[in-house]
Amino acid sequence: MAQNIMPHKLTLIPGDGIGPEIIEATKKVLETTGIKFEWDMGIVGQVAQDKFGTPLPDNVLESIQKNKVALKGPVTTPIGTGFRSVNVALRQSLDLYACLRPCKTYHGVPTHFENVDIVIVRENTEDLYSGIEFARDTLGSASLAKLILETTQIKVKEDSGFSIKAISETASRRIVKFAFEYARANKRKKVSAGHKANILKFSDGIFLAVAREVAKEYPDIEFEDVVIDALCMRLARNPQQYDVIVLPNLYGDIVSDLCAGLVGGLGVAPGANMGDNIAVFEPTHGSAPKYAGQNKVNPMAMMLSAAMMLHHIGETKAADKLENAIADVITEGKNITYDLKPNHNQPAATTSEVADAVIEKLNK
Numbered sequence: 276m277a278q279n280i281m282p283h284k285l286t287l288i289p290g291d292g293i294g295p296e297i298i299e300a301t302k303k304v305l306e307t308t309g310i311k312f313e314w315d316m317g318i319v320g321q322v323a324q325d326k327f328g329t330p331l332p333d334n335v336l337e338s339i340q341k342n343k344v345a346l347k348g349p350v351t352t353p354i355g356t357g358f359r360s361v362n363v364a365l366r367q368s369l370d371l372y373a374c375l376r377p378c379k380t381y382h383g384v385p386t387h388f389e390n391v392d393i394v395i396v397r398e399n400t401e402d403l404y405s406g407i408e409f410a411r412d413t414l415g416s417a418s419l420a421k422l423i424l425e426t427t428q429i430k431v432k433e434d435s436g437f438s439i440k441a442i443s444e445t446a447s448r449r450i451v452k453f454a455f456e457y458a459r460a461n462k463r464k465k466v467s468a469g470h471k472a473n474i475l476k477f478s479d480g481i482f483l484a485v486a487r488e489v490a491k492e493y494p495d496i497e498f499e500d501v502v503i504d505a506l507c508m509r510l511a512r513n514p515q516q517y518d519v520i521v522l523p524n525l526y527g528d529i530v531s532d533l534c535a536g537l538v539g540g541l542g543v544a545p546g547a548n549m550g551d552n553i554a555v556f557e558p559t560h561g562s563a564p565k566y567a568g569q570n571k572v573n574p575m576a577m578m579l580s581a582a583m584m585l586h587h588i589g590e591t592k593a594a595d596k597l598e599n600a601i602a603d604v605i606t607e608g609k610n611i612t613y614d615l616k617p618n619h620n621q622p623a624a625t626t627s628e629v630a631d632a633v634i635e636k637l638n639k
């Protein structure tokens with residue numbers, strides 16, 4: 276294996292819940308690939324809130340801006356009260372507008388389908404996730420209801436709350452372009468754009484019009500658009516017909532979990548949040564607090580995210596070797612965690628045993 280002279284400087288965010296244990300397992304595995312790393316540790320979430328008075332300290336953002344690449348464990352978002360999602364704040368502050376989620380079947384994972392290899396490209400910055408909301412019984416919701424009545428003659432119920440869906444041409448264009456560029460660079464054949472433009476004419480309508488326009492710039496790649504409900508039905512019946520799927524934020528969130536389910540669950544679903552110059556690699560799953568500290572959960576989604584990171588930093592050989600080592604461990608079936616067993620109550624390997632098994636394959 277080629278040795279790097281200069282180490283790659285990267286930001287490492289362990290996160291919380293199961294984050295620190297899957298990051299530890301992944302770091303060990305990465306350090307066995309022969310590639311050298313210099314880690315800049317970033318503390319976020321509740322621990323940072325308690326220590327520094329903010330869940331997302333500036334020094335973490337500055338570290339990622341400087342290094343351009345981060346590997347991140349999941350971070351818990353308090354429900355109802357407390358700080359807003361660190362994960363969303365990171366994506367917004369660094370303008371990580373594209374969420375890339377490959378969903379691929381690995382031989383040995385119990386699934387209903389074989390040979391699925393889909394990449395979800397989710398818009399990350401707008402749509403219903405912009406945070407523009409008006410609680411019921413407030414001046415904001417009353418004013419909005421008044422504006423709606425005056426401009427559309429539609430009377431919304433007085434006890435309504437509002438979450439605003441805004442879709443722009445600018446954000447739609449850059450995400451669709453990202454999907455086509457990704458398809459071209461990774462020798463993918465087809466891009467499908469999911470939408471509900473038949474009903475949401477002025478928001479999804481923009482996304483669809485832009486997707487059709489951008490598709491013309493890529494005649495080498497097949498393009499289709501598909502209404503979101505039909506897309507879900509077709510994915511559940513015949514997922515092999517899909518290749519790259521580009522989606523606005525909310526549909527992207529839902530469809531990426533759907534596709535993770537098609538290929539065996541969150542334990543094998545990696546991801547990346549990418550901007551023009553910065554990329555943060557993290558699994559699709561969250562911090563699963565009920566399993567924290569038990570050395571029980573599957574570190575493979577985190578490791579596969581690390582393999583995506585290796586590709587991104589140009590360490591393609593090491594990336595392929597790591598992915599193959601993980602695939603071999605799954606196929607062998609001896610050192611896999613509970614979630615990859617046909618029955619979750621069967622004896623299963625621990626998080627650290629999975630790391631050891633992957634390391635053994637890498638050392639072969």
Ligand code: NAD
Nearest residue numbers: 348349350351352362541542559560561562563572573614
């Ligand atoms: P979750 O993904 O954390 O867990 C849901 C369930 O999936 C778990 O109970 C577990 O059964 C299973 N699971 C998840 N990861 C697994 C793994 N690696 N191996 C085996 N099984 C696994 O979703 P949640 O419970 O909805 O969220 C928990 C917290 O994580 C919340 O605070 C949420 O906001 C946060 N979250 C963070 C991120 C992120 O950091 N990017 C993403 C999603 C959710």
